[in-house]
Amino acid sequence: MKRFLSGNEAVARGAWEAGLKYASSYPGTPSTEILQSLARFPEVQAEWAPNEKVALESAIGASFAGLRAMASMKHVGLNVAADPFMTLAYTGVNAGLVVAVADDPGLYSSQNEQDTRRYAVAARVLALEPSDSQEALAFTKDAFFLSERFDIPVLLRLVTRISHSKGVVEIGDRVEPMQKEEVRDPAKWVMLPAYAKIRHTNLLERFKKLKDFVESKEADAFLVEDLQDTKVGFITSGICYQYVKEAFPEASVFKLGIINPLPFERIRRFASKVDVLYVVEELDPVLEEQLKAQGIDVIGKEVFPEYGEFSPDVVRSCVDKSYKPKAVYFTDIPTRPPTLCPGCPHRGVFVALRKLGVTVFGDIGCYTLGALPPLSSIHSCVCMGAGVSMVHGANKAGHKKSVAIIGDSTFLHSGVTSLMNIVYNRSSSTVIIMDNGTTAMTGKQPHPGTGVTAKGEKTVKLSIEEVVRGVGVERVRVVDPYNVKETYEVIKEELEIDEPSVVITRRPCTLIAERLGKTYTVDKDKCIACGACLKVGCMALSMNGNASIDELLCFGCGVCAHVCPVDAIVEVVNEN
Amino acid sequence: MKIDVVICGVGGQGVLLASEVLGALAIEKGLDVKKSEIHGMAQRGGSVFSHVRIAEKVFSPVIPQGTAGYMLAFEELEVLRYAHFLSQKAKVFINKQRINPMTVLSGEAVYPEDPVGMMSRHFEVKSVDALRLAKEAGNVRAVNMVMLGVLSACLPWSEDDWFKAMEMVFPARLLDVNKKAFTLGRTVL
Numbered sequence A: 001m002k003r004f005l006s007g008n009e010a011v012a013r014g015a016w017e018a019g020l021k022y023a024s025s026y027p028g029t030p031s032t033e034i035l036q037s038l039a040r041f042p043e044v045q046a047e048w049a050p051n052e053k054v055a056l057e058s059a060i061g062a063s064f065a066g067l068r069a070m071a072s073m074k075h076v077g078l079n080v081a082a083d084p085f086m087t088l089a090y091t092g093v094n095a096g097l098v099v100a101v102a103d104d105p106g107l108y109s110s111q112n113e114q115d116t117r118r119y120a121v122a123a124r125v126l127a128l129e130p131s132d133s134q135e136a137l138a139f140t141k142d143a144f145f146l147s148e149r150f151d152i153p154v155l156l157r158l159v160t161r162i163s164h165s166k167g168v169v170e171i172g173d174r175v176e177p178m179q180k181e182e183v184r185d186p187a188k189w190v191m192l193p194a195y196a197k198i199r200h201t202n203l204l205e206r207f208k209k210l211k212d213f214v215e216s217k218e219a220d221a222f223l224v225e226d227l228q229d230t231k232v233g234f235i236t237s238g239i240c241y242q243y244v245k246e247a248f249p250e251a252s253v254f255k256l257g258i259i260n261p262l263p264f265e266r267i268r269r270f271a272s273k274v275d276v277l278y279v280v281e282e283l284d285p286v287l288e289e290q291l292k293a294q295g296i297d298v299i300g301k302e303v304f305p306e307y308g309e310f311s312p313d314v315v316r317s318c319v320d321k322s323y324k325p326k327a328v329y330f331t332d333i334p335t336r337p338p339t340l341c342p343g344c345p346h347r348g349v350f351v352a353l354r355k356l357g358v359t360v361f362g363d364i365g366c367y368t369l370g371a372l373p374p375l376s377s378i379h380s381c382v383c384m385g386a387g388v389s390m391v392h393g394a395n396k397a398g399h400k401k402s403v404a405i406i407g408d409s410t411f412l413h414s415g416v417t418s419l420m421n422i423v424y425n426r427s428s429s430t431v432i433i434m435d436n437g438t439t440a441m442t443g444k445q446p447h448p449g450t451g452v453t454a455k456g457e458k459t460v461k462l463s464i465e466e467v468v469r470g471v472g473v474e475r476v477r478v479v480d481p482y483n484v485k486e487t488y489e490v491i492k493e494e495l496e497i498d499e500p501s502v503v504i505t506r507r508p509c510t511l512i513a514e515r516l517g518k519t520y521t522v523d524k525d526k527c528i529a530c531g532a533c534l535k536v537g538c539m540a541l542s543m544n545g546n547a548s549i550d551e552l553l554c555f556g557c558g559v560c561a562h563v564c565p566v567d568a569i570v571e572v573v574n575e576n
Numbered sequence B: 001m002k003i004d005v006v007i008c009g010v011g012g013q014g015v016l017l018a019s020e021v022l023g024a025l026a027i028e029k030g031l032d033v034k035k036s037e038i039h040g041m042a043q044r045g046g047s048v049f050s051h052v053r054i055a056e057k058v059f060s061p062v063i064p065q066g067t068a069g070y071m072l073a074f075e076e077l078e079v080l081r082y083a084h085f086l087s088q089k090a091k092v093f094i095n096k097q098r099i100n101p102m103t104v105l106s107g108e109a110v111y112p113e114d115p116v117g118m119m120s121r122h123f124e125v126k127s128v129d130a131l132r133l134a135k136e137a138g139n140v141r142a143v144n145m146v147m148l149g150v151l152s153a154c155l156p157w158s159e160d161d162w163f164k165a166m167e168m169v170f171p172a173r174l175l176d177v178n179k180k181a182f183t184l185g186r187t188v189l
Helices: A007-017 A032-038 A052-064 A075-080 A082-091 A117-123 A133-150 A193-215 A217-222 A239-247 A264-273 A286-293 A312-319 A346-356 A366-371 A386-396 A408-424 A464-470 A484-496 A559-563 B015-028 B076-085 B115-120 B130-137 B140-152 B159-169 B172-186
Strands: A002-006 A022-025 A045-048 A069-074 A097-103 A126-128 A154-159 A165-170 A223-226 A229-237 A251-256 A258-260 A276-280 A359-361 A402-407 A430-435 A475-479 A501-506 A518-522 A541-544 A546-549 A569-573 B002-010 B032-037 B047-055 B068-073 B086-095 B124-128
Touching: A002 A007, A002 A133, A002 B015, A007 A032, A007 A097, A007 A133, A007 A154, A007 A165, A022 A032, A022 A052, A032 A045, A032 A069, A052 A069, A052 A075, A052 A082, A052 A097, A069 A075, A075 A082, A075 A097, A082 A117, A082 A193, A097 A133, A117 A126, A117 A154, A117 A258, A117 A286, A126 A133, A133 A154, A133 A165, A133 A193, A133 A217, A193 A217, A193 A264, A217 A223, A223 A264, A229 A239, A229 A264, A229 A286, A239 A251, A239 A276, A239 A312, A251 A264, A264 A286, A276 A286, A346 A366, A346 A402, A346 A430, A346 A484, A346 A501, A346 A559, A359 A386, A366 A402, A386 A402, A386 A408, A386 A430, A402 A408, A408 A430, A408 A464, A430 A464, A430 A484, A464 A475, A464 A501, A475 A484, A484 A501, A484 A559, A518 A546, A559 A569, B002 B015, B002 B076, B002 B140, B015 B032, B015 B047, B015 B140, B015 B159, B047 B076, B068 B076, B068 B140, B076 B086, B076 B115, B086 B115, B086 B140, B115 B124, B124 B140, B130 B140, B130 B172, B140 B159, B140 B172, B159 B172
Parallel strands: A022 A045, A022 A069, A069 A097, A097 A154, A126 A154, A229 A251, A229 A276, A359 A402, A402 A430, A430 A501, A475 A501, B002 B068, B068 B086, B086 B124
Antiparallel strands: A002 A165, A126 A258, A165 B032, A223 A251, A518 A569, A541 A546, B002 B047, B032 B047
């Protein structure tokens, strides 16, 4: 049976077909839909964890207990989970364990474009990389068996263009593996130095077996040599394979479905059959460096960029410098950057912060958009939780006129320990938790503060106030960010006080909130066309002689009315 | 057969749903099909595009520049942003609707005076008031199906084929209005 599946949906399907029983993840573009798709299978216990480290560790626990398990995350999520990941290579697995990680070349929705393949090399794990949705299904399914056979976690490397592209997929049936026996084996699972030392050499032995495997006939399905015109050859993997086939349909291509360890002998044989050999890989020269170290003569980053996303055009023009597509290009087109939605509860906080003129240590989420004009209210964004740690460091450095902002989901992901640090090390930092009741940017996933699980079931609803008080913050204030004046006053008071404080700005995200039954309109007689309202950065507002409000877009938050100096923006109560 | 379509518009206009219907139809017809798009941060009112490629065998989900045969644009400015994917023989269908981006609203940038005219100098362009037809069909959100209907008139499949694909994508309660919008688009030119 054929289905039209995205790479992420195909990964979920492949895992389900392999008999997956437990999956955990934290939402992050472009990996989010893996867990979302898994949550729809009744046989799979699919969970949103507070962060990627917890997700991976929980998956390790399930594998230990004998069930096939998976953790999925975006590339920077593996940084959070790197601690268990690196040692997991030492312990190995009991039941099959797959870690699916999606990179984001071109930074469509990320803070960096690091290359996850480096982790596979560093940890010495088996790594697979599918080049379309069909392979995403097949490789994920195979990964569980290989994980068990070689006693190693398998890293499944995806990129945005695989995760979010759809293709035709032949689907199969589910196998139902028996739960494996738990084996109490301290020398395998207790990574004390004495045992870990032995497990390290054991890992090297397991990795040697993987090196033999990739050269053997058994690995043929993953390593496809397509010999055509021998003047030019390409070594490539993943989405780049499709770009090479598109750009050079006549050329010889060696497609790597296994990207760690590399089958050097196979590649050497292929290299000997072609006159010139290119290695095509997005981001880092991970393949290239290894091939060159093996003495295999390849052309790589001499011609291809080490940044950004590739395409058929990038591949073709890098190899053939004379190539120029016959296309029409329009320049000076106004950009259309993403913006906070009309009615977004974050907007009022930014308007208040801008008026206070404080330095704002930001974080990862929709609210990062507050950095863009016209709000221009955020002054740093490094990684999840960093804002709360940074405001403490800045405070210690004498910078008192500063706050941290962080979302509810992000606070639970990585902000709690940073807040603990503020209390323990006694800075007078002010942290604003913008609680919109969901993980908004990735598509309104629930989290421990929502009282709902990934499967839509009811669960214990964590109280952010109690967590904050629990780590020792005594000053906790809750405000409604639609009330800009109060939000401003409360933050101002907390800034002046010489002790740690948390302001929770609470309003549901417009994606989950009900409409308010009111909108706003402009009293044209009063409007002086000063443009103050436009500076709140709302798509519903525009200037056509006077300010005007698109009533279809207006959510009724009233933040623009707060900033109007002549009270020209007035409420309209809708009848229904 | 080789059909490459660029569908573009603004977050919330239903770009991704339109490409989903096209993909479902291609599978029904036993063809290979790939589609590619970007989710996440790019969707917060930002520019949205989808590439749909249908052929006996499709490699890249991204269309090479200068080669796409069709464009469906749900917003006038967005046609300019993705024009470089089009071949010189491309047919371009544009919804007569303008949505100012934040950069224009805040006065940083100016909305081009005549995007349709700019496109017409290079391509075969048809402009359609899809918003009006969507309203006529009973739902302003059905602009995407009006535009898909417009495209369908140049593709080889019957209205029934398209309806079957729509049945696979839309929940039953939304089918009637979307089919109606599709038919209005299919017969407008």
